Amino acid sequence: MREAAGGGSVLFACAVLLALLVRRTACAHNYTMLQQQDELSTTYTKDSLSNFTEFTKNYGYYSEEHVVITEDGYILFLFRIPKGKNCNGSVVKPPVLLMHGLLMSADSWLDAGPSAGLAFLLADVCYDTWVGNVRGNYYGRRHIRLDPDTDSEFWDFNTEQMGVYDLPAIIDYILQHTGSKDLMFVGFSQGCRLLFTMASETSGNVEKIRIAINVAPAVRVKYTRSISLRLLTGFYAAVSPILKSPRQLEVLQKGGxxxxxxxxxxxxxxxxxxxxxxxxxxxxxxxxxxxxxxxxRTLFGHFPAGTSAYAFGFYGQGIISKKFQKYDYGLRKNLQLYGNAVPPLYNLKKSTMPVVLVYGNNDFLVDPRDVKWLSKQLPNVLETYEVSRATWNHLDNNYSQLAKRLTFPKINQYLRKYSNRG
Known part of the structure; x- marks a missing residue:
């Protein structure tokens, strides 16, 4: 299977863990009392089996499901928590958009629960909170004419198409639905990459972003220290040109x-x-x-959420090139598309909206050196903020129970400053 070919280290770890679980279950089978005590802890959590609207409902929050159709026909689910259950005042304007990371979905902003999940936290302090998805995850696995199970063309995309088509379509939908002229943006990892891609490759969209808070921005990935990321993305960078069928091109999907x-x-x-x-x-x-x-127990019900081999391999290209540049199709196609043998760089100088960068010193996926490099390329950086916990890593930004204390105050500080109540 394609996952086995590219993710041997991960599969090996899973196999070991599965063997441990089988052994534990076999031993427990001999002890009826222990088995009864263990019964609740070995069932799937309700949250792990819930979609976005079900998840929020589990905790008494009201949320909405919206559908966005991109210019090139992808159908994306977009979610909204118009007001948190603990919001005692009026809803703050303009709306806030959250965009998730690689192999994630909108659910990643909920998985830590009401006490730490950023979608819950923002809604509870009265932000009109919108949570996006991109093509290729399980909330973006539909198209107006293509079938992801039979049409390889469905999977012919990388993060450039997400930035050029998905993000602008989501932004325009929110602005049209709310009547707002702009919004506030919070991106994590790949979500930040899409923002800067959009700014570089489209016109008229930067003006729709009042403030952009970028958490662990996966833009240049020159210094990535994650061995598994290097191996997996490098593998797909090498083999994606020869992959043909949808079963080969869809990688690390939910249900895989x-x-x-x-x-x-x-x-x-x-x-x-x-x-x-x-x-x-x-x-x-x-x-x-x-x-x-x-x-x-909850997050693995939603992660990994799936993407295209090309999108995954694009990160591998970035690790190899050590640059934030467009997709490398090979000499012949590069000459056709770009007029040059080497893909051009994305133009970060076009990202003129106010920007805040947040990073952790122990982040192995987005190294602090790459974040500091990014801060020097952008024309309007308000702050580059290092999370105070020395061991703070990449996934902590979505899943840590400490987020309410360590990252939420900084995010809320700038949202308040740039909101109408600020």
Whole structure:
């Protein structure tokens, strides 16, 4: 299978964890009392099985589901929490848009629960909170004419198309629906990459962003320290030109082997507490005690969420080239598309909206050196903020139980300043 070919280290870890679970279950089978006590902890959590609107409803929050159609025909689900259940005042304007990271979905902003999930936190302080998705994840797996299961053309995209088509379509939908002339943007990882791609490659969209808060921005990835990311993205950078079928081009999808096995293993409370953090550490660095056990049991129900081999491989190209440049199609097609053998750089100077950058010093996926480089390329950086926790890593930004104390105040500071109540 394609996941096995590209993700041997991850699959090996999952296999080991599965063997541990089987052994544990076999032993527990001999002890009826222990099995009964364990029954609740070894079932899937309600949150892990919930979609976005179900998840918010689990905690008494009202949310809406909207549908956005991009210029090139992709159908994306967009979610909104118009007001948090703990919001006691009027709704703040303009709206806030959250955009998720690579292999994630809108659910990633909820997985840490009401006490730490950023979508919950923002809604509770009265922001009109919108949460986007991009083509290729399970909320973006539809098209007006293409079938993702049978049409390879559906998967012929990378992050440039997400930035040129998906993000502008989402922004325009929100502005039209709310009657606002602009919005406030919070992106994580790939979500930031889409913002700067949009600014570089389209016109008239930068003016629609009142403030852009970029958390762990995956723009240039020259210094990535994650071995698994280097191996997997490098693999797909090499093989994506020869992949043909939809089954080959859709990678790390929800319902695929890695997501299914991870969710099955990590539904067990003890394994989620003791062993499953190692799965996250394979992807990122290790930050003990940061992500709650219940969050780990939940997040693997939604992660990985799927993408295209080309989108995944594009990061591998960036690691190799050490630049933030357009997709490398090879000499012949590069000459046709770009008029040059080498892909051109994205123009970061066109990102003139006010920008805040947030990063962690222990982030193995988006290295602080790349964030500091980015801050020097952009024309309107308000602050480059290092999270105070020394072990703060990439995935902590979505999943840490400490987010309310460590990152939310900085995000809220700038949203308040640039909102109508600021």
């Amino acid at each position: 082997l890695i997501q299914t096995v991870s969710a099955f293993i990590c539904k067990d409370y003890e394994l989620a507490r003791t062993v499953c953090p190692l799965i996250l550490a394979i992807i990122d660095s290790y930050d003990p005690g940061s992500v709650a056990t219940d969050t780990i």
